[in-house]
Amino acid sequence: MTMNGSQQVGTDVTATMIAALAQLLNRDAATIDANSRLFEDLGIDSTGVLELLMQLEAELDVEFDAETLEPNDFETVGALAAYVAKEAAA
Amino acid sequence: MLTHALRTTLTGRPDAPLVLLGNFEVEEQWATGEQGLPTVSMPASKAIVHRMDEFALLLAGPGDSVVLKTAPDPGYLAYLRELGLASATVLTPAGQEPHRTVTGDALADPSLGAELARAAAAGAWLWPHGVSAMEERLAAVAGIPLAGPPERVCKAVNSKIYSRLVADDTGVPQPAGLVCRDIDEWDAACELATTWLADGRPVVVKDAFGVSGKGILVVRAPDRLASLRRLIARRADRSGRRELSLVVEEWLPKQTDLNYQFTVGRDGSVHWDFVREALTSNGVHKGHRMPAGLTQAQVGELMATATALGSRLGRDGFYGVVGVDALTCVDGRLYPMIEINARNNMSTYQERLRVTLVPAGHTALATQYPLRLAEPVTFDRLRELLDGLLLAPGGARGAVINNFATVNAGASTRRGELFDGRLYAVVVAETTERIAELDRAIGERLGTWDGRAAQVPATSAR
Numbered sequence: 001m002t003m004n005g006s007q008q009v010g011t012d013v014t015a016t017m018i019a020a021l022a023q024l025l026n027r028d029a030a031t032i033d034a035n036s037r038l039f040e041d042l043g044i045d046s047t048g049v050l051e052l053l054m055q056l057e058a059e060l061d062v063e064f065d066a067e068t069l070e071p072n073d074f075e076t077v078g079a080l081a082a083y084v085a086k087e088a089a090a
Numbered sequence: 091m092l093t094h095a096l097r098t099t100l101t102g103r104p105d106a107p108l109v110l111l112g113n114f115e116v117e118e119q120w121a122t123g124e125q126g127l128p129t130v131s132m133p134a135s136k137a138i139v140h141r142m143d144e145f146a147l148l149l150a151g152p153g154d155s156v157v158l159k160t161a162p163d164p165g166y167l168a169y170l171r172e173l174g175l176a177s178a179t180v181l182t183p184a185g186q187e188p189h190r191t192v193t194g195d196a197l198a199d200p201s202l203g204a205e206l207a208r209a210a211a212a213g214a215w216l217w218p219h220g221v222s223a224m225e226e227r228l229a230a231v232a233g234i235p236l237a238g239p240p241e242r243v244c245k246a247v248n249s250k251i252y253s254r255l256v257a258d259d260t261g262v263p264q265p266a267g268l269v270c271r272d273i274d275e276w277d278a279a280c281e282l283a284t285t286w287l288a289d290g291r292p293v294v295v296k297d298a299f300g301v302s303g304k305g306i307l308v309v310r311a312p313d314r315l316a317s318l319r320r321l322i323a324r325r326a327d328r329s330g331r332r333e334l335s336l337v338v339e340e341w342l343p344k345q346t347d348l349n350y351q352f353t354v355g356r357d358g359s360v361h362w363d364f365v366r367e368a369l370t371s372n373g374v375h376k377g378h379r380m381p382a383g384l385t386q387a388q389v390g391e392l393m394a395t396a397t398a399l400g401s402r403l404g405r406d407g408f409y410g411v412v413g414v415d416a417l418t419c420v421d422g423r424l425y426p427m428i429e430i431n432a433r434n435n436m437s438t439y440q441e442r443l444r445v446t447l448v449p450a451g452h453t454a455l456a457t458q459y460p461l462r463l464a465e466p467v468t469f470d471r472l473r474e475l476l477d478g479l480l481l482a483p484g485g486a487r488g489a490v491i492n493n494f495a496t497v498n499a500g501a502s503t504r505r506g507e508l509f510d511g512r513l514y515a516v517v518v519a520e521t522t523e524r525i526a527e528l529d530r531a532i533g534e535r536l537g538t539w540d541g542r543a544a545q546v547p548a549t550s551a552r
Contacts, residue, residue, distance in 0.1 A: 040510070049130050050127060050129070050130070050307065050321075051307065052129055053319040055313060056317060057317055058313060063320075063324070065324065065325075065328070069130045086422065
């Protein structure tokens with residue numbers, strides 16, 4: 001995959017993730033961006049991350065191993081999108 | 091203050107001194123090694139939860155001691171003493187760490203262990219919020235007897251699997267559902283739940299050892315349940331572990347959350363304590379309303395359930411304080427047992443405040459206020475901000491701050507960076523309308539406050 005292609009995957013995943021978070025949290029997608037912190041800014045908890053991953057599995061047709069996630073992977077929306085993009089490309 | 095009856099239940103003697111230990115969210119210890127919902131290790135700090143240890147200060151009486159992660163703010167201690175509270179001796183471990191429970195701090199400090207040993211020599215017992223392996227270790231290291239059953243019993247009866255099985259045995263009404271102790275039971279539960287979902291009935295999947303109100307996943311579509319089923323199957327395939335600790339239940343259209351408390355004696359007797367309306371947000375506990383506003387018939391049903399559950403808990407080796415979550419549905423049905431918490435509860439710590447400070451015929455709201463602070467604050471500064479809204483000694487209306495340690499617990503080490511805090515209060519007034527006014531006024535004053543002294547408005551301006 002080319003560099004541009006990787007960036008494209010990341011951007012798409014980020015957009016998909018923001019849409020999924022907006023639905024999950026019942027809030028305006030415009031209030032969420034790649035720098036939003038999942039816990040501090042969005043108030044998501046461990047079960048919320050699980051719900052988010054299940055939704056992304058369905059939408060992106062990929063499989064995640066939730067327990068391989070490291071704390072750094074879901075500090076922000078952007079960090080989690082990078083993890084998801086990496087798993088999707090694997 | 092503790093009643094003689096509870097003290098006798100805990101220690102076998104009506105006058106034995108206690109050392110209280112507020113190890114909140116003890117469920118985290120009980121859950122260790124259990125396979126519930128797939129989890130991620132959240133970076134979220136438990137610093138605020140660990141400072142809920144300060145609630146224990148309100149329950150202890152003269153002659154008792156309380157282990158706290160740090161000494162209370164001097165202004166806060168003086169305030170509590172003005173109200174006739176906080177008469178116990180405070181013991182503090184050296185070098186508290188925000189990520190550790192108060193028990194973890196105590197275990198790390200041999201000199202605290204020596205103080206516990208001295209208390210034990212004077213006849214004291216260690217009374218934790220709940221007994222996990224850590225509290226057993228602390229008791230063993232310090233040579234102080236535990237005022238409660240062993241961890242093995244406490245953990246077993248806290249499991250939501252135990253709650254469901256006991257309800258089946260005793261005929262206590264409960265939501266339709268199944269326990270999942272292994273992959274086979276989980277598969278059977280998924281098959282049943284899929285038929286409910288196809289009929290438009292949502293289901294909940296719960297961690298058997300989840301912290302009350304957490305570790306609960308509401309599933310509204312068959313494909314989402316299928317996705318969870320695959321996640322759990324993949325984990326089992328990878329780890330080779332087929333055992334599980336989950337329950338699957340029908341989702342109930344809730345009207346009101348309830349929490350009631352009873353005490354199981356060492357002889358298996360059951361004493362009814364009280365019932366509260368529990369206030370929750372997204373399933374997580376936020377406070378209580380007293381009194382609960384139930385009919386006599388509903389309270390009678392809860393008391394009968396308490397007797398049935400307490401007798402069974404006693405036969406299974408438990409004694410001490412039990413809190414049970416219950417609920418009423420929008421159609422008026424009462425579910426008298428959703429889960430058993432065989433440990434102290436938030437309302438356990440509020441009860442002495444209610445008895446001591448809430449005049450007969452008045453109502454009370456136990457609640458919490460989120461804070462966003464720029465720097466740690468003293469209690470005196472907070473007291474100045476809330477001037478006119480706090481309950482005065484002998485007064486009949488106002489708020490009582492029942493935990494101050496949680497305000498500064500999340501203070502950032504990086505100067506100038508905002509941090510989250512939490513203020514707990516019990517708001518007392520003649521009517522629910524007056525309580526709502528006070529609650530709103532407190533929320534308004536705290537809402538724009540970042541803790542800096544310059545923001546405290548002059549008294550004349552209020």
